Amino acid sequence: VCEGRDMGTVVFPQAPVKFFLTATPEARARRRHDELSAKGDTISFDDVLAQQNERDQRDSSRDVAPLKPAQDAVLVDSTAMTIEEVILHMVAIARSRLNS
Secondary structure, X not given: OXXXXXXXXXXXXXXXXXXXXXXXXXXXXXXXXXXXXXOOOOOOHHHHHHHHHHHHHHHHHOOOOOOOOOOOOEEEEOOOOOHHHHHHHHHHHHHHHHHO
16 A cells, blocks of 8 residues: 555556545645644644645646546545545455455
8 A cells, every 4th residue: 555646647557456535625624734733733724725725736737747646546535534434435445446
């Protein structure tokens, strides 16, 4: 198992199962803000959201290895899911694909 922004398109394009995790910008920023706050960082939610949107724009429009799902990746929208739900969902898909 590997994670990263270009694992399925650049690093492991032949992997038998690939996932592309997504969530709304607000959900992703809320998660990041909570993570930073737990570490004592006082950055505002709006600043986290702005930084994240800027990074997403840079990553998706760069010339080399732009952020995009592999054509055969399973898109997983985790906006309304807990981490446990995401894992169970992905494991079920991986088992199904690898056993068929």
